[in-house]
Amino acid sequence: MIPVQGFAGKSVAVLGMGRSGQAAARALQAGGAQVVVWDDGQAGRDLAEAAGLVLRDLTKPASYAGITALIVSPGIAHLYPAPHPAIAAAWAAGAPVDNDIGLFFRSFATDDWDGFATTPRVVAVTGSNGKSTTSALIHHIMAESGRPAQLAGNIGRGVLDIDPARDGEVVVLELSSYQTDLARAMTPDVAVLTNLTSDHLDRHAGHGGYFAAKRRLFAEGGPDRAVIGVDENEGRYVANQLSQGPGDDRVVQVSSGQKLTEAAWSVFARKGFLAEYRHGRQVGSIDLRAIAGLPGAHNHQNACAAYAVCRTLGLGPRTIEAAMQSYPGLPHRSQLVAERNGVRFVNDSKATNVDSAAKALQAFARIRWICGGLQKDGGLDALLPHLPHVAKAYVIGREAADFARQLPGIPAEICTTMAQAVALAAAEAEPGDVVLLAPAAASFDQYDNFEQRGADFIACVAAQIADQPG
Missing domain, CATH: 3.90.190.20 (Mur ligase, C-terminal domain)
Known part of the structure; x- marks a missing residue:
């Protein structure tokens, strides 16, 4: 568990008693906060009572007396198609609204890190398609190469349910648009945008709102490195916004189908072969065709993104290739x-x-x-x-x-x-x-x-x- 920092002795409300809401409540309590919770469903309220949590109807404005913040589960609409009544009540009371992703980024680093030989790193992956496979593949490559790693977020464990960081650990987070849209803090070391196609349009009031939710991962604090799929205009836009010029290799451009040789750093796949270019020179390649866990061009795009992340974290091409060979794939994805x-x-x-x-x-x-x-x-x-x-x-x-x-x-x-x-x-x-x-x-x-x-x-x-x- 990651104890939440900054709320010791304060009252914090949690809306929604699903996986992330329960984890947020426990992590807030571990950090010394006094927690009250609410769920629209009776089953969720029963779970809360069984866990010894204090129930309070957060849809009522009077419930926010003394409340420092409201933490919202990702499945609950906070703006479109209409804000949940509890969120509207929090706005009226002036209580800041956040989610477990925001709590994670304000709480993950601790004083213990001063004694580590290698600072832990956080990789955050978002996009319309392929983010689960990309996240799982990065985690697999790290583990196979001997680096301590954890996988969390929209896949695996909730972000606040993971273990405190170990020396040199890499935490890989898959983040949906619901999670990136509301988090008040997002400061990953490496951020990934796999691609962007229309999805969840009702929740974001259209394609533009959906893109804006994804883009927040790169705008709120800003990653040290960004891996951007540039097969759509939105990806090209983000890559351009983050880059300071043609020689800026803090942005790694990724494509499935395009040959990218002009960018300072690029990784692309064509006809089943992955190629890495830096400053106009090829520095790595992998034959992806025989990797059973990554069939098809869409998985080759995922492989390019994962490869790029692992290269930014210091792994060599042959180490990455060997780990990819043993990747088993994810259930329900090819x-x-x-x-x-x-x-x-x-x-x-x-x-x-x-x-x-x-x-x-x-x-x-x-x-x-x-x-x-x-x-x-x-x-x-x-x-x-x-x-x-x-x-x-x-x-x-x-x-x-x-x-x-x-x-x-x-x-x-x-x-x-x-x-x-x-x-x-x-x-x-x-x-x-x-x-x-x-x-x-x-x-x-x-x-x-x-x-x-x-x-x-x-x-x-x-x-x-x-x-x-x-």
Whole structure:
């Protein structure tokens, strides 16, 4: 646990009793704060009472008497589409609003660090797609190279639940737009923007607000090094804003598909090969094609970002390459779950938006595509250039018929359920095909989350394979 600094003897309110809210309450108490909490749901309030926390209805303005700050869980809207009543009440009372990310950055460094031979470092990763894989890959490379490391944030443990830093440790944080949008302090040593495509538009009042939330990671305090994906205009904008000129190698530009040789420091992947350039000269390269845990161009972009971070932290190219070879991949992200009679079954349930699904479709030559779910704003047009890879679509979800109508030029069968889709795709697949779950939609019409959807796919695949000869 990271005891929160700066609130000893003061009263602090915590809104939301999910994972991050519970951890924030414990960490505040460990730092000497007096904590009151609230959750809109009875289950959350029951958890709080069972943990011995003091409940107070924070939606009432009178509840902020004596409150120094309000700490908000990331799932709670603080501005768009409308501020939560408790946040509006905190504003009216003049109580500063923050989140666990802000608490972490004000509390992680301690006097113990004065005795360390190597100062701990914090790497923060954000972006629309690939941030989980990039974060996990950085952590894996650090661990494989013998550096102490922890993984937290939007993946793994909550930021305040991690252990106090060890000598030379690297803490890797995956941060969502919900987390970067509200944190009052963000001072990572290395900050990463993987890419930017439209997502969470209701929460940020459009694409511009979403980008502004991501950009705060680079504007609030500023990292010592920035690794920026420049395949979109927003990334190019951030890279330009941070750079002091063509020779400034504090910004590492990253691309999947572009050859970047003019920047002071760049890492890019083309045709399966990663290349590192510094001041116009190639200084490193890796053949990514045989790394099983990183299939497809989108994962090659993630590899470039992770490679760049590890280089800024002092690792050599061969050390990084060796560690990448053993990277197992993350569940629900281009996860190979089975292979039978020449047919591969791949679980990319995390492809919850059109852009991430498009990247998954580019990774394989002939696909039996399981797709559908709760559609997001913007439609499916961005998928159309990649449909030639699809032999047939098997559409699930309550909106299956509408989803299928938006897939011109390919056979599409309305299956509705995962079990029906997997059974039909497995029966019709030919050697060399990939049965790919890449929904291009949220899971909430049928599942609690994308993990549950992916687990259902895995279970259905296992059942099909058990029934097949060979």
